[in-house]
Amino acid sequence: MPLLPSLSPVTWLLLVAFLCLVVLYGIWPYQTFKKLGIPGPRPLPFVGTFLEYRHGVHNFDQKCFEKYGKIWGSGNSTDSPSAAVVCHPFSKLTKPEKGQNHTLPGGPSGESICVPEGSVVQTSSCTEAMSCEWSRCLSKGLVLDKVFLLLTHIFSASVSPQDRVDFLQLMIESQNSHDGSKSAETSLDKTLSDEEVLAQALIFVFAGYETTSSTLSYIAYNLATHPDVQQRLQDEVDAHLPNKASPTYNAIIQMEYLDMVVSESIRLYPTGGRLERVCKKTVELNGVTIPEGMVVLIPAFVLHRDPQYWPEPDEFRPERFSKESKEGIDPYTFLPFGAGPRNCIGMRFALLVVKVAVVVLLQNFSFRPCKDTPIPLDLDSKGFMQPKKPIVLKMVPRAQADLKK
Numbered sequence: 405m406p407l408l409p410s411l412s413p414v415t416w417l418l419l420v421a422f423l424c425l426v427v428l429y430g431i432w433p434y435q436t437f438k439k440l441g442i443p444g445p446r447p448l449p450f451v452g453t454f455l456e457y458r459h460g461v462h463n464f465d466q467k468c469f470e471k472y473g474k475i476w477g478s479g480n481s482t483d484s485p486s487a488a489v490v491c492h493p494f495s496k497l498t499k500p501e502k503g504q505n506h507t508l509p510g511g512p513s514g515e516s517i518c519v520p521e522g523s524v525v526q527t528s529s530c531t532e533a534m535s536c537e538w539s540r541c542l543s544k545g546l547v548l549d550k551v552f553l554l555l556t557h558i559f560s561a562s563v564s565p566q567d568r569v570d571f572l573q574l575m576i577e578s579q580n581s582h583d584g585s586k587s588a589e590t591s592l593d594k595t596l597s598d599e600e601v602l603a604q605a606l607i608f609v610f611a612g613y614e615t616t617s618s619t620l621s622y623i624a625y626n627l628a629t630h631p632d633v634q635q636r637l638q639d640e641v642d643a644h645l646p647n648k649a650s651p652t653y654n655a656i657i658q659m660e661y662l663d664m665v666v667s668e669s670i671r672l673y674p675t676g677g678r679l680e681r682v683c684k685k686t687v688e689l690n691g692v693t694i695p696e697g698m699v700v701l702i703p704a705f706v707l708h709r710d711p712q713y714w715p716e717p718d719e720f721r722p723e724r725f726s727k728e729s730k731e732g733i734d735p736y737t738f739l740p741f742g743a744g745p746r747n748c749i750g751m752r753f754a755l756l757v758v759k760v761a762v763v764v765l766l767q768n769f770s771f772r773p774c775k776d777t778p779i780p781l782d783l784d785s786k787g788f789m790q791p792k793k794p795i796v797l798k799m800v801p802r803a804q805a806d807l808k809k
């Protein structure tokens with residue numbers, strides 16, 4: 405039996421030409437970096453650098469940063485064939501213009517606040533504004549949108565019209581009380597549709613749940629592995645809330661060391677991952693031209709561990725965020741919640757929840773490492789950044805822990 409099917413020479417020729425075209429189609433988009441002189445790992449046809457993510461996105465970013473410097477190309481078929489990863493402090497993110505919200509066809513994810521366009525990014529070294537439109541993976545997620553549609557039905561059952569008014573009203577009122585002007589009624593220029601309410605509810609759960617719980621785990625880990633920091637924090641908690649008094653908002657915001665510990669922990673473990681924008685105007689940055697339309701990724705993890713901004717970056721040192729030291733920090737080198745008008749909408753809420761949880765836990769327990777605690781902590785970041793092995797800690801009741809000191 406012949407090894408190859410007996411085809412006419414013309415058919416063979418067409419077949420070979422077709423295969424060549426397919427390969428060319430697969431690698432063509434990645435020529436962009438070569439043309440622009442942006443260094444970076446060699447992408448494979450179609451999949452780009454996606455396979456490199458198997459050891460975690462943050463690991464890949466860290467390696468690229470060490471090898472190529474502050475800007476490199478990261479072609480990846482699931483994202484965009486031409487995403488420039490820019491590990492550089494951005495200095496300004498201005499407001500998107502009104503009415504530029506992007507709506508997806510056929511589903512509520514398009515109605516969520518997570519898919520607007522039109523943020524403008526300006527870099528500290530740019531003379532010219534670098535305009536970037538917001539681009540989230542959701543905006544390309546037609547498959548994801550189906551999932552959202554399905555989940556909508558599940559959520560519909562739990563978000564009754566009664567809950568809806570309270571839920572959104574609270575957010576709107578708290579926003580108004582910040583600028584101290586308009587009332588809740590006047591701030592809405594249209595009534596939110598059920599779809600929009602559901603979209604916000606869904607995105608809040610997805611964006612807020614894993615990030616907050618992981619942040620708490622990292623804080624617990626850092627406290628367990630730094631008993632001196634934990635002790636100082638417990639002293640602060642006890643001083644502000646004697647006799648295990650219930651935490652109040654005022655007490656929480658007065659706890660400076662608590663804020664330092666939380667900040668340092670999210671510097672080391674920013675669970676939000678890479679920030680993402682689309683360049684709207686060609687710009688030159690560090691001698692590299694980033695053309696209009698190119699996706700720009702900002703790897704918060706790498707930026708947070710850049711020794712240029714953070715001496716001995718892998719050390720857990722809450723003192724970096726003390727009142728005096730904080731003044732020297734470029735705010736655009738610390739992006740656990742992103743930056744600009746499209747930064748994390750749940751930031752204040754998340755910080756409060758995390759702080760209340762830490763306070764209540766430390767009033768009653770002390771975290772201690774045990775034989776199963778992974779030290780050092782290896783991370784995985786295929787989705788949200790997570791530890792490779794679960795963080796296992798011992799929680800010792802306070803009275804008992806205090807006696808052993």
Ligand code: HEM
Pocket residue numbers: 517518519520607608609611612613615616619674675676677679680739740741742743744745746747748749750751753754755
């Ligand atoms: C410690 C917990 C959290 C972390 C570390 C975190 C981090 C982030 C980051 C890095 C972004 C992207 C910002 C940017 O690109 O500039 C983001 C966006 C967002 N987060 Fe959070 N987040 C947290 C908790 C929450 C919570 C509790 C909620 C909801 C109640 C929430 C809702 C959102 C939403 C809706 C967006 C998209 C905002 C927009 O596109 O305008 N997040 N978050």
